[in-house]
Amino acid sequence: MKQLLQENKLTLLYILIAYTFSVAMRFIWVYQFKDYAPFHFNGEFMINTNDGYYWAEGARDILAGFHQPNDGSPIESAPSLLTAFFAKYLPFKFETVIFYMPVFLSSLVVIPIILISKTLKNLEMGLIASLLAGIAWSYYNRTMAGYYDTDMLNIVLPMFLLWSIIWAVSTHKNIYLLITAVDILIYRWWYPQSYSLEVAFFGLILLYTLVFDRKNLFHYKLLAIMMFAMMNGDGYIRLVLVIVSFVLFSNKKFDKYVFYILGVSIFAFLITGGINPIWYQIKGYLFRESISEGSSALGLHFFTVMQTVREAGHISFETFANRISGNIITFVVSLIGYIYLVYRHKIMIFSLPLVGLGFVAYIGGLRFTVYAVPILAMGIAFLIVQVAQKMPTKKLQYLSAVTFTLLILLPNYFHIQGYKVPTVFNADEVKVLADLHKKTQREDYVIGWWDYGFPIRYYADVKTLADGAQHSGDRNFPISYILTKPQAQAVKMARLDVEYQERAFENNVSGTVIERMMKDYGFDDANDFLLTLETEIKLPKKTRDIYVYLPYRMLNIYPTVTLFSNLDLMTGEAKKRPFFYISRGFKDLGEKIVMGNGISLNKNNSTLSVGNKTVPIRRFVKTAYQADGKLRVQSQFISFAADLNVIYMSNYHTFLIVDEQTYNSTYMQLFVLENYDKSLYEKVIVTPSVKVYKLKI
Ligand code: MN
Secondary structure (H helix, E strand, O other): OHHHHHHHHHHHHHHHHHHHHHHHHOHHHHHHOOOOHHHEEOOEEOOOOOOHHHHHHHHHHHHHOOOOOOOOOOOOOHHHHHHHHHHHHOOOOHHHHHHHHHHHHHHHHHHHHHHHHHHOOOHHHHHHHHHHHHHOHHHHHHHOOOOOOOHHHHOHHHHHHHHHHHHHHHHOOOHHHHHHHHHHHHHHHHOHHHHHHHHHHHHHHHHHHHHHOOOOHHHHHHHHHHHHHHOOOOHHHHHHHHHHHHHHHOOHHHHHHHHHHHHHHHHHHHHOOOOHHHHHHHHHHHOHHHHHOEEOOOOOEEOOHHHOOOOOOOOOHHHHHHHHHOOHHHHHHHHHHHHHHHHHOHHHHHHHHHHHHHHHHHHHOHHHHHHHHHHHHHHHHHHHHHHHHHOOOHHHHHHHHHHHHHHHHHHHHHHHHHOOOOOOOOHHHHHHHHHHHHHOOOOOEEEOOHHHHHHHHHHHOOEOOOOOOOOOHHHHHHHHHHHHOOHHHHHHHHHHHHHHHHHHHHOOOOOOHHHHHHHHOOOOOHHHHHHHOOOOOOOOOOOOOEEEEEEHHHHHHHHHHHHOOOEOOOOOOEOOOOOEEEEOOOEEOOOEEEOOOOEEEEOOOOEEEEOOEEEEOOEEEEEEEOOOOOEEEEEEEOOOOOOEEEEEEHHHOEEEEEEHHHHOOHHHHHHHOOOOOOOOEEEEEEOOOEEEEEEOO
């Protein structure tokens, strides 16, 4: 009894140590940037993950008690609900809550690790493993301060699930039936994509039961209650089914019905389409090509974001190992340790789904590595404890354990110290959005590239056409068109896109926005339809105001933005790439300015050298902010025959070399030159970092 009490006290102590350590390491970033104004807004740090603004929008609207129909606010999502709950009952302001939630929630991962180790009678392994797991490279990256996204509980919840499965199988206590099922319910609520992992756990338990413990009724109870928790459908219905089956399973009288209940649960799982999401996921990951071509009913071909997203790419073994353990050697030893751990403690076989999913990263992309982090940390911690136990004296045991633990922590500490990720937006940009919020109605649209959709909606509370979740090729096409085509066409497309988007909410329509426009205007050929935008056409009735959001940071992705509309929609073929070159690291050598990549500007005869070719310049333009904050644009025409323009944005230390097509784009004209057509646009907010214009039509 006394020993048990001692053990519980030690467990608690280890949890406290590991938790505090994990939290403290996340304050390194906070400390590094505490005085850096561009990362702060409204007296608090801003978050550093784009998707976080989505959950923040939902939480903000939950607290406000209202939102606009079809504004995309996720007021029913678990992250938004939990955030609103914290923001309401904790004595901190909203910005503080969302910034620090990942710090305090993700660090909870140490608890299941230590509890599992307790079952294995190896608390020291638990302490060492949880110290590493809490701060290991990829886990840190996805749960650091400000990384406000589902990741903050995405490993914590399945680790608790693993813990309860291990305790259920090893103790056969009924209470773990309930805990396992409830954990699945919470995990699903938090992260609906949790399906595949749940199914993997289920399959493994089934296999374990059939191979090792076929006669034990408890396992079938566990499988049945998991099935009820995992089936599709309303969470409350599933909770009721879980509770009912728990009550039945807790009563010996009903033991003879266990197999019937299991049958019912499997039937319920299948009939509610429980298997479908798994199938979709497998299709999504394995046959990525088949969904990357965005085509439509009229046979239009759009460019897709998949082709530009880095995350989906392959990773090297070194990156893979670093992200799981912080270091290649640590990773390899961890893997050996893990195999040894499973060999010595068969029950650890239930951790296979997590390790397996983590290893999917090797083919499926970076984001999966986190799943393997805590389990492999247990692998190396197990070895460290084993080695320590071989030491002849207590002192040496302690010394070796501490030394090896420090060695595995160190690479991750260095990673954290060097991982100085910026916030999503800087303070200047957010000030513009907060200002815009005062000038707009909530039903107005702010058109910007999809990367800015969530933050725009969070700070300005308006509607957007695209965001981090809505960025299919057909959504991006009109936006890319608006930003990269001349002003006269762009405004028409903007009005069309907004009104057609709104109409789609009113009526149940099918087909992409472009297709519906083509149909209404009587075109079968997308190219013909787009040509009419250069003429006077009758536009839909204006129902609201439209703003265009043009940040300086978009200059870096301008070529990517063009890709989405610079193609023939009928064939999917890309058109000739417009010329766009940006130089910030240029050098003035007196006679010429060298801009890198073999490009230089010859001052004497106003020509460009590209490689060993000399080409004439059409215009030389210099922009500079004056003392009163107004932009002054000096333009010098040099050669009418030439196509390339040189723009020197003096305050930004930026040179642009763009062809005439790019020069005439709405983005270049409105952001870089502030040369807007006063019959089409109205200046709303112009700052060096963001310019916002309002449509006059
Ligand atoms: Mn809204």
